[in-house]
Amino acid sequence: MFKIDRLVVDGLEKGCITDTPPTISFSLDSDKPGEEFSHGNIKINDWELETVDQINNKYQGPLRPYSNYSVKVIAYSKSDEVAEKVTAFQTGRLDTPWVGKWITDLSYDFPKKVSPKPMNFIKNFEITQKVKRAWVNCTALGVYEVNLNGKKVGNDYFAPGFTSYLNQIQYQTYDLTDQLEKNNLIHFVVAGGWAVGSFNYIRKNKISADRQALLAEIHIEYQDGTSQMIASDGTWKVSLDGNYQMAEWYDGETFDARIHLDRIHWQNAAITRPRKDPKLLAQYGLPIRRQETMTPKKIELSPSGEWIFDFGQNFAGVISAHIKGKDGQKIVFRHAEVLVDQELFVKSLRTAKATATYICKEGEQVYSPKLTYMGFRYVGVSGIEMKDIELEAFVLHSDFREIGTFECSNKLLNQLQNNIRWGESPISLTYQRIARNVMKDRVGRVILPYLHRLLATILI
Template sequence: MLSITRITVENTESGCVTDEAHPRISFSAVSDVKGAEIADAVITVGSWSIHTRDQIAIRYQGEPLQPYTTYTVEISVTDTAGETAHRNARFETGRMSSPWSGKWITDGTYKFTEKKVSPQPLAFRRIIETAPGKEIASARIYATAMGIYDLALDGKLLDERYFAPGFTSYKTNLQYQTYDITNVISGKHVLTALVAGGWAVGSFVFTRVNRVSAKRQALLAEIRITYTDGSQDVIGTADDWQVSQDGPVRMADIYDGETYDARRANYWRQDSTGDYHWHNAALEKLAINPQITAEYGAPVRAHEVFTPVECAQRDDGSIIYDMGQNFAGVVRLKINNAYEGQTITIKHAEILNRDGSLNTDFLRTAKATITYTCTEGEQEYTPRFTYMGFRYISVEGINGDSVDVEGIALYSDMNHIGEFECSNSDLNQLQSNITWGAKSNLVDIPTDCPQRDERMGWTGDIAVFGPTACFNFDMSRFLEKWLKDVQAEQTRGGGIPNTVPVQGYGFPATMPKMAIDWWGDACVLVPWALYQSQGDESILRRMYPTMKKYVKACQFWAKLFSAGYKRYIWNTPSVLHFGDWVAPDVPQMSQWQARSPWTATASLNNTSRTLARIAGILGETIDEQYYNNLADNVADAYCREFTDGHGKLTNEFQTAYVLPLYLNMFPEEARSQAVANLASLVEKGQYTIGTGFPGTPYILFALADNGRADVAYKMLLNRLCPGWLYEVAMGATTIWERWDGLDANGECPIGDDGTDTMISYNHYASGAVGAFLYQRVAGIEATSPAYKTFRVHPLIGGDVTSAHARVDTAYGLIESAWQLNGNDVTVTVTVPMGTTCTVEIPVVSDCDTHESNVHVVTSGTHTFTVHNALVITDKKE
């Protein structure tokens, strides 16, 4: 039987509201007939129709879409077995650049001048009354803010999303949200909005700057009620709305937390008068003029709920709760007995001190504190305008018998498309740590950490983690949104800021030509990872000018004051780079940066080669040749400058071997010696990690793909520090920023090394090893975009006797499972409809040479058993 399993519009399965003039339509199908393929698909929207065999990002090309309209996508598919299937989906257009009837409003009496703090949250309200006797056909609210906001009707939230309108480069891009109130509005109601400072107005970055995008909060909204007789009521924000500074949220700050007074929770009521000092709002003139567009990112929502695994009463009266998992989110209090005015204080931390108290030292200036003032009796509370990174909380001001505590994970609403598990429980925990490190840092933008006074969009972290993120999650909407800001923040000379959105963080945004290797590379590497995962060429086309401009800036710095082959050595002062960031084999930050000639030159090779591939895909043949030549010249210069010409570095460290090996920069005659030298370094280091950000994602590939999978497995499975499984052995539930975050006694040994005791226990960058688990241990690797063709080629070894992975691709579900029994291995592969898989099972032949048992298969589930499987042991393959 043939069936259509999924239809997406603008990468959204349901509830899509878009301002895109030519929205993208994708679908996947499944058949129980092995080898069946799509023979024809007919996609219809209104009067527009197209016949196609493509399934990914088919652009609507019909008559111009009208604003405020619901459309139906109809898809009919016929396969090569003669079966047919039909399915419909709906999407809605938003404002489509229609003029707003509303105006920006604020509290004209509020003069916010304090530094390094966030403003007092503002409450807005408006009475809405529908026309008597008329039937409502549809009712929508379109809203956005300078700050972050919640909308409620008669005190009930209209949506559970957090932090609307989202974090963007506000001076250029601003999202609005659409709320369907058709079924909840009739008669007279009170619409309220609470607006906190958020990223636009509140304190942000570790220097705690505020008022970056606006001098105070502002709200823009429009209510459109359409009746069945065709008439409409349109109500926009104006100076007839009311505003108050006396709502229940008394303080809200991304870093410091939230203060909430439940005694003021009825602020929204029509009869709430003098106590809340309601007065008319004032029109606001913004200093910026962003393009306001229907939400195109993935909203932040509540996901997993944690109940404490342990609690401990302390002598000071506080209660310490252990949630059992480090994560980003908020607490939920369910209070069953409280008196009016009772104050509860909650503090958050990732680890405990030796005496069992919260370790808050590494939060730096972030207070990470919730203060809740109770009404009498039963009540429930969850913060709405902040979030924390934590595993442990302390609760003060209430008896443990009177309150139930839960933790709620907050992250962007992305489909979880990947899973990995194997016979080794430590690797399974590592996969969990990688996943939770990602969830904790995919909070509207790709952050670096969720706990301290940072949580910024560091480009280097997502540049190296992008492929792993795309194995585990459908990153389409999340990354496309962020990349739009990368484009907006690119400097005149082509540089990419270290953090996007910049939002108050200057360097190097104030230096137009400044390019930072591996960090700025995100403008090339992230779109490439997204394209490889999802197969939508439009992200490459959109980012192509940005990529070219960036690589040109990198070339500028490499050529500066250089001649001959040294024009391809990027050797500017180390303070202008991050180099081998947090490499554990050197202790000082300055030493990480001192490795920048190696990391930056390899970066230029990587971005150039990747850009050449992209140029080829886009049909830019002249550019393709140019960037390939550039990459070749950089590779040659690297070998001439840094090696003896025979694969030995004159200054040996792991990253300096890893990058050219992984990127194929060594000539063939030097490659075997280079990998031998890398393996020797690893062996001398007892198979521990010596790489920083640039090398860590690739070191296992550099070894395994060059004949030393034995060393790769020993490094992966090593429980010594520094190493992934050392963190697991120490009880980590996420990935750490630094490998030495805790010593064997559970103490943090980091001293004054120039980083201001920088340590986060929830930093996902080193979790980039997750790609190796999928691509080499389980063996799933795309050989064309979106896995239209892919291979399953597992590396069987270490102490792993079985592995299973799944990836829900644009074409459907891929699964790979293998089981080792002695020297016999059984491999089972599930291949989606419309794709082709090459199954390669390494075997040992009669003469002890290594070969592969190869099978090319199409859709369906296939099982293969081979004898004399190649099992990687402690010896070289």
């Protein structure tokens, strides 16, 4: 059987949203020995292309903002067999000017070498007609999480992603159609991330901005043909008093579940702008998403009285805790890659706390960090009895498709490759630590640079 087994738009099998003409690529499969590709036809709406190439076929037709495009590929083999496959992509804003304004709390400042408190933004809006479709375009100086009516929007972590913020910033597009109600509350929480927070070995902060900022537009198309836009401006509210009390890459996160958004102090947001004039581009990098769920292989009580959960594998990610808690109960989750004398070994972390702290409300609840991540195998838990908690963990990394593997005769290099694979995330802590050991070996010193380049090509 001759078939198209994979069809991608700009490398994505689904969910491509672009501001530039995309490229179409496809791979073929056949159970007939010696079968070859002859030619193909690509049709995108009313545009067609005859091609003899399977990769990087560039769309050269017209593009309109906020539009859907169907993609159909017909492939012909040299033995005259035919295969078809369809997919689709969407356009983003293209060159549509932003109506929304960058907003922040201009009164907020914080000292050197620390990360800012997460900043909360909310806007209430009402729907009075039947909705055809709705979406939000949004980005931030910092990393953000967005919720609509109390439910997370999208599946991404750490949007808008790590770029040179002074030059270009990615924006995301999330569908809101199925989450809309008559009365709506959209809530963004923006942590310092790479742009504002403490980042790099000397804990430098405010690298790309003095404080967090948000830019957003909610677009609503109604079934009667009319439309509405709710754009970030001075009528949006901002607060530093939300559930996220602290969030940063090195120290972790503190979340207080007792806090209700309708009971904290809010003020009107202030208009701001980035330091320079960065281009705002539809997301072109792969998003960071949850990839696997890890369960503990062993649970033991340490000599100091801390419960140690062993997940059996070092990886980059976050815990997910199912808790039976009491109002005000504080649970502390510490993370480490190794144990020494049955205790978490954290000396190698230097000043990083790598700790998630959760303050409970009354009853059953679930907590998983959203604005930080850890590199760990072991989690030390204190502040709760084991009968009241179930702990698992999520592996986080860029949403790539693995298309190759690496193995050689050097066991140390194989282990390095395995650690890089498991540590693939915004920042690979494991790579730096293991690489130092490999560099002590003569073979490792020669091969390491080439191995790293190889890994960059097979992990996409």
